[in-house]
Structure formats: C-alpha cells, structure tokens
Amino acid sequence: MDAEPAPAQVSPALASEYGYGMYSARYGNIYTARQLLQLLQRANGTFRPTEDYWIKGDGVVDPFRPTIEPEPFGSVEELRAVRAGHLDCVSGLLRDADVFVFTLGLTEAWLSKTDGACYPLCPGTVAGVFDETVHAFRNLDYTEVRADMEAFIAGVRDINPKLRFLLTVSPVPLAATATDTQVAVATAYSKSVLRAVAGDLVAAHEFIDYFPSFEIITSPFMRGYFFQPDGREILPRGVEHVMSVFFEQHPVPGGKASVATGSAASDADQASFERDMTADEVREKIKCDEELLSAFAPERNA
Amino acid sequence: MQVLIVGDSHTGALKRGHDLMVQDGTAPDGITWRIQPLGPGKRMNTPFWKKAGDHAVITDPQYGKMMPKLPPDDPRPDAIGLSMPMWNGRIMRMILQSGYVVHGLPGQGHVMSRALLRHMVLSDMKYIMALGAYLGELGYPVFAIEPPTLFRHWSYVRPFGAETCLALQAEVRAIQRACVDEAGMPVIELPEGCILEDGFMDPQHRSEDPTDTHHVNAEFGALMLKRAVPYLRRIATAPASRNAVG
Numbered sequence: 001m002d003a004e005p006a007p008a009q010v011s012p013a014l015a016s017e018y019g020y021g022m023y024s025a026r027y028g029n030i031y032t033a034r035q036l037l038q039l040l041q042r043a044n045g046t047f048r049p050t051e052d053y054w055i056k057g058d059g060v061v062d063p064f065r066p067t068i069e070p071e072p073f074g075s076v077e078e079l080r081a082v083r084a085g086h087l088d089c090v091s092g093l094l095r096d097a098d099v100f101v102f103t104l105g106l107t108e109a110w111l112s113k114t115d116g117a118c119y120p121l122c123p124g125t126v127a128g129v130f131d132e133t134v135h136a137f138r139n140l141d142y143t144e145v146r147a148d149m150e151a152f153i154a155g156v157r158d159i160n161p162k163l164r165f166l167l168t169v170s171p172v173p174l175a176a177t178a179t180d181t182q183v184a185v186a187t188a189y190s191k192s193v194l195r196a197v198a199g200d201l202v203a204a205h206e207f208i209d210y211f212p213s214f215e216i217i218t219s220p221f222m223r224g225y226f227f228q229p230d231g232r233e234i235l236p237r238g239v240e241h242v243m244s245v246f247f248e249q250h251p252v253p254g255g256k257a258s259v260a261t262g263s264a265a266s267d268a269d270q271a272s273f274e275r276d277m278t279a280d281e282v283r284e285k286i287k288c289d290e291e292l293l294s295a296f297a298p299e300r301n302a
Numbered sequence: 303m304q305v306l307i308v309g310d311s312h313t314g315a316l317k318r319g320h321d322l323m324v325q326d327g328t329a330p331d332g333i334t335w336r337i338q339p340l341g342p343g344k345r346m347n348t349p350f351w352k353k354a355g356d357h358a359v360i361t362d363p364q365y366g367k368m369m370p371k372l373p374p375d376d377p378r379p380d381a382i383g384l385s386m387p388m389w390n391g392r393i394m395r396m397i398l399q400s401g402y403v404v405h406g407l408p409g410q411g412h413v414m415s416r417a418l419l420r421h422m423v424l425s426d427m428k429y430i431m432a433l434g435a436y437l438g439e440l441g442y443p444v445f446a447i448e449p450p451t452l453f454r455h456w457s458y459v460r461p462f463g464a465e466t467c468l469a470l471q472a473e474v475r476a477i478q479r480a481c482v483d484e485a486g487m488p489v490i491e492l493p494e495g496c497i498l499e500d501g502f503m504d505p506q507h508r509s510e511d512p513t514d515t516h517h518v519n520a521e522f523g524a525l526m527l528k529r530a531v532p533y534l535r536r537i538a539t540a541p542a543s544r545n546a547v548g
Contacts, residue, residue, distance in 0.1 A: 007400040007414065007422065009347075014425050018418050071417040078405040081413040089412075280457045284391070287514045288311035288342035294511075295314035296339060 003093035004086060019068040024097075025089045028065035031106040033148035033197070034118040034140060039064075040155050043090040049117035053079055054128030061127045063119050072127070094156050100163055103213075104194035105170040107140045108178055108186070122178070137178045139189070145197045153205070165208040166250075167198045171217035173232050211249070213242045303538050304377045305530075306336045308369065309385030310343030312449045312517060315509070316385060319523025328524070330531045332538075336379070340365035343389050347426040351433055358436055372433070373442065381443040381534055383490070386430045387482050389449045390474040391456075391516060393426045397470065398462050407473060409466035423477040434487055443537045445488040447526060451475065454502040455515040468501040490530045496522070 006020035019026040030036050041047035042064070053060040059072025060079050073079040094100075110119045113136050122137075124130030140148070157163055169191060177186035195214065202210045217226045217238055224231065226238025307316055317337040323329040340350070341364050350362035357373060360366040373379050397404070397419070403411035404419045434444045452459065452471050459467050482489055498504050509517040 004412075005400070007402050007418075008396045010396065010422060011425060014421055017421070018415075069415055069417060070421075074416055078415060081405050082415050085413045280395075283457060284395075284516065285342055285344060287511070287517065288344070290511065291311045291314035291509065291514065291517045292339045292341065295317040 001093060001097055003096075004089035017070050019065070025093050026065070026068055026086050027090065028068050029105070029120055030102075031120055032109045032118060032140060033104065033145045033152065034109055034111075035064075035120060036102065037148045037152040037155070038118050039090060040094065040152055043087045043094065044155075044159070047115075047117075049112065050114050051112055051117060051134070054123065056127035063117070063123070063128060066119075066121055066126050066128075091159075094163075095160050097160065097163055099166055100156070101166045101168070103168045103170050104145070104198055105172075106174075107145060107190040107193050108174070109138050109140055111136050111138050139179055139186075140193070142193045142196055145193055146200065149197060149201055153201070153208070163207075165201075165205075166211055167201060167208060168211050169194045169198055169214040171214045171234065175232065211246060213246070216242050216245060303333050303381070303534060304336070304379045305333055305381050305383065305534060306338065306373055306379035307383040307385060307447065308338045308340060308372060309383075309447070310341070310346060310389055310449075311339065312343075312385045312389065312447075313337050313339040315518045315520060315523035316447070316527060317523070318520035319525070319527055322520045323524045323527065328528075330528065333531065333534060334377075335527065336377075338369050338374075340368050340386075343386065343392060346386055346389075346430055347392060347428075349429055351429070353436060356440060358433060372437070379442060381445065381537060382437055383445050383447050383530060384430065384434055384487075385447045385449065387427055387434065387446045387487070388475060388478045388489070390451075390471055390478065393423055393474050394458065394467070394470055396422065398458055398467075403466070404470065404473060407466070407469040409462065409470070419473065420477050423474055424481060427478060427481055431481060431485055431487075435485060438487075445490060445530070445533060446482050447490045447530065448492050450492065450503050450507065450516070450518045450522070451497060452502055453505060453508055453515055454500070455505070455508070457515050464501070472501075488533055490526060490533065493525060493529060 001024045002021065004020065004025040006015035006018065010020070012021065015021045019028060022028075027039055030039060038047055038049075042049070049063070051063060053076050054063050054066060056066075056072040059074055060076055061072050062068060062079055062083055064083075073082065110122045111117065112119075113134055119135075122130065123135045153165065173187040174183050174190060177183050179186050179189075181189070191214070198210050202208050216222070217234060226235055226241065227233070228235055307313060317339075320329070320335050320337055329335075340346070340360065340362075345362055345364065348362065350365050351358045351360050351372065353359075354371070357371045359371055360369055373382060397414070401411045402414045403409040405413050405416055434446070437444045452467055454464065456467065479489065496504050496507055503518075507518045507522040508514070510519050511517075
C-alpha cells in the first residue's frame with residue numbers, strides 16, 4: 001500500500017528525495033516501538049506533542065520525521081499543514097490495511113521529559129537544539145517495548161479489527177550507542193530485547209507472525225556472508241535472498257510482487273505514463289497535435 | 303539574420319503568426335525566421351536530446367522525426383528561441399490531478415510543501431534548460447519565448463476552480479522565470495494588457511479553434527515574434543553582449 005503517493009509523474013529520484021514511495025506513508029524511519037505507538041496516537045489525535053517543530057537554518061523541520069524533505073519548511077504553519085495531511089494518510093492506512101509489516105529496529109530512544117514524545121533522532125543532530133532539561137536518552141527495556149507494542153496492536157485493531165501483523169527484527173548492528181557500554185554489547189542487548197518481544201507477541205496473538213530476516217542474515221552459520229566489509233551494512237545479495245525467501249513463503253495473492261527500485265523512468269514507464277493519461281490530458285494532447293498540424297502540416301506536405 | 307525558433311505546440315501560433323506577417327507585409331526587415339516544432343510538450347521533461355559535438359541530437363523518437371538535430375545544418379542560425387521552458391500546463395496537471403494543493407495557495411487537497419513544488423518545476427525544466435545552456439556553450443544566443451498563461455476556458459478551470467488554477471499558475475511561472483533568469487536566458491515576455499483583471503488571458507487571443515483551450519491565435523503569435531525583434535536587433539549589433547541581454 002502507498003497511502004501517501006507522490007504527485008503524478010514525479011520522477012522516482014525526486015519522489016524518494018521527498019520521502020515518497022519508501023514506506024506506506026511518509027513517516028520516515030520508525031526505529032522504536034515507542035515511536036510506532038506515538039505515530040498511531042498522533043494520527044488518531046490522542047497525542048499532541050508539545051515540541052512539534054525544530055528550527056533548522058531559516059526554516060523548521062518535523063521532529064518526528066526530521067529528514068523527510070531535503071529542505072526545511074518555510075514556516076511552522078507549512079510544516080503543520082503538511083504533517084496534518086500526512087497523519088490523515090497514516091489513519092487511512094491503518095484503517096484499510098490487511099497486514100501490517102513492522103521491523104523492530106532499536107531500543108535506544110530520545111524522549112521529551114515534558115510529555116514523553118519520542119524522536120527518531122537525537123534533538124540537535126540534524127536540527128533543533130539538545131536541551132538536557134527537556135530531552136533525555138532512554139534505552140527501552142523488554143517490558144517497555146512489549147507494552148508499547150501491545151498498546152499499538154490493541155489501538156490499531158480498535159480501528160481495524162481484521163488487521164494482522166508480520167514482525168521482523170533489523171539485522172543491522174548499531175553504529176553507535178548512547179549508553180555507556182561498548183557498541184557490540186549495546187547491539188546484543190537491543191537485538192535480544194527486540195527479538196524476545198517479537199517472539200512473545202507471536203506466541204501471544206494468533207494474528208501475529210514473525211519472519212526471520214534477522215536470523216537469515218546474522219546467524220553464525222552464515223559466517224557474515226551477507227554483510228558488507230564494514231560488518232554492518234547488508235549486501236544487495238543479502239536483501240535479495242531475504243526477499244526471495246519472503247516471497248516464497250508469502251506468495252502475493254493473485255500476482256507478482258512489485259518492489260520499487262528507485263531507478264529512472266524507463267521506456268516502459270514512459271509507455272505506461274502515456275497510457276495513464278486522463279481524458280482531459282488526452283484532449284489537450286490532441287489539441288497540441290492539431291495545433292502543430294494546422295501550422296506545419298502544409299509545409300511538411302509541400 | 304537567421305532566427306530559429308524551436309519548441310512545443312506553442313510554436314504553432316508563432317508559425318501562423320509568421321505566415322500572417324508575411325501575408326500582410328508586416329514581417330520585420332532583415333530577419334529570416336525558421337519556426338520548427340519538436341512536438342507537444344508532454345515529453346520535454348524527459349531526456350529528449352544529447353550532446354553531439356557541435357550540435358544536439360534529438361533522441362526522443364517523436365521529436366526526432368520533426369527535427370533530428372539542433373540546430374539544423376543549414377542555415378546556421380544567428381539566434382535560437384526556445385518556446386519550451388515556461389509552459390506550466392504539464393506541471394499543473396501533475397499537481398491538480400494528484401489531488402495536491404501547495405501550501406499557502408488556495409484549493410482543496412493533500413498539502414505539499416513549497417519546496418517540493420519548486421523542485422518539481424526545476425526537475426520538469428531541467429532537460430530544456432540543459433539544452434539551452436548547451437546551445438549557449440556552442441555559441442548561439444539563446445532566448446526564451448514566454449507562452450500564454452491560462453485562458454478561462456482551460457479544461458482544468460471548471461473542475462479545480464479559477465482561484466486555484468490562477469494561483470498555481472502564477473507560482474509555477476514565477477519559479478520557471480527565476481530559473482530562466484538565473485541561467486541568463488533572455489525572455490520575450492507576454493505583452494502588458496493581454497491578461498485581464500480577472501487574471502486570465504484576454505479571450506481575444508484564443509486559438510482560432512474554439513475547442514482549443516490553451517493555445518493562442520496567429521495574431522498573438524505575430525505579436526510575440528515582433529516583441530522579439532528589439533532583442534534580435536540588439537544582439538545583431540552587439541554580439542559581445544548577446545547572452546547578457548535581458
């Protein structure tokens with residue numbers, strides 16, 4: 001599903017730059033269960049974070065998706081208007097989806113001390129200002145992640161009782177940690193919590209399933225085969241393998257899966273783009289053709 | 303002076319305007335016009351040309367049939383006018399049909415940022431502007447001819463509303479104009495008075511075809527060509543300042 005598509009005919013590259021087509025709506029990366037829960041709460045209007053914009057340069061960004069556009073918004077009003085439309089799309093998405101796929105990514109979170117708002121990035125990194133009287137780091141534990149996930153699942157099924165869930169755990173190790181432990185130790189903690197929560201949610205609810213991309217990539221018997229030389233990023237062959245296993249196990253009902261590649265428009269895209277013209281466009285194109293014919297055809301035929 | 307004008311379907315009115323000038327004996331002295339369409343503008347936001355030494359090859363199959371290379375071999379133009387960079391219908395359709403409204407502009411729909419609009423417009427123009435820059439690098443004075451703005455009869459005005467269409471048109475045209483200005487490309491502007499108080503083009507300039515809602519007629523085409531003459535005379539006498547003339 002793409003509940004928040006880019007305007008028609010925007011190039012894949014530009015769409016991607018503005019966060020379109022990457023996820024089912026333009027929410028950017030959702031790293032933590034707390035963020036996921038608050039996305040639902042913000043979409044259904046039960047949570048309105050106090051700190052709802054960060055200053056960046058001459059403009060402002062959305063603290064809850066600070067890199068969704070390459071340039072800051074020109075005003076707080078613009079940010080809020082664009083965000084309101086986005087949250088409407090999220091509401092529609094959660095209401096209409098049949099399956100919700102979520103990858104549990106991190107336990108480390110940056111929270112507001114004022115109202116508990118959970119930011120995807122530390123305030124003051126890409127925008128805004130870190131203020132230790134307002135912002136705090138928290139490494140969410142099993143109980144918190146489980147509670148957040150349970151609350152999200154219950155909340156979204158209140159809106160959409162038929163919704164089923166497919167969980168995965170990100171196989172990508174932490175690049176850095178805000179805890180005082182070594183990053184490998186922090187990674188082991190984070191993945192252990194997330195994997196345990198995923199497993200227990202599957203055990204507790206018949207409408208939740210787990211797909212083991214984490215194990216496919218990270219299991220010792222894979223000997224790091226799917227990792228880049230940096231030992232962190234996943235190689236394209238790893239992604240392809242995971243996706244091929246996924247689609248073997250989860251065939252798309254009635255057709256072939258389509259995965260956006262973000263490549264430039266091909267001839268086939270162009271042909272499809274012509275086919276997709278609306279009746280008004282067709283009429284206008286005919287008029288353009290006729291205009292050229294009326295002005296130039298006699299000369300060409302001469 | 304040889305002047306080549308090339309571009310989208312708005313070259314049609316320029317060509318018919320030229321024919322009219324010849325017919326009524328008002329064609330400016332000393333200027334030989336060649337007005338050549340590539341085709342409808344719909345594909346001008348795609349990579350429709352490529353560099354080829356001392357010229358551009360038109361790689362879009364449809365456009366290439368009309369003009370395989372730019373400029374053509376003979377005669378060598380002394381100036382090239384582009385009737386391409388400032389047509390706003392293409393980008394307006396993309397936004398209106400998708401149900402979007404640009405923040406701060408009137409209308410109903412899913413709000414998109416002004417930055418996205420600006421990037422959409424610049425992306426829409428990039429192959430045209432690159433062509434203009436390349437022709438400039440090859441030594442040709444290149445200028446743009448502003449196309450008409452909206453007629454009240456434009457097919458999108460009824461479903462989306464006059465206020466929405468006019469505001470979006472003005473915004474898009476302003477971005478296009480800033481881009482063209484930044485590139486140092488002189489613009490032959492629409493004459494004052496062709497836009498009425500309601501913001502639409504004066505319907506007296508509409509195409510002779512009453513079912514055509516966005517092209518102008520031969521008289522207006524002739525008027526636009528005549529408006530280019532002072533600029534052309536200037537570059538003919540002051541070649542060193544060709545591309546700096548606005």
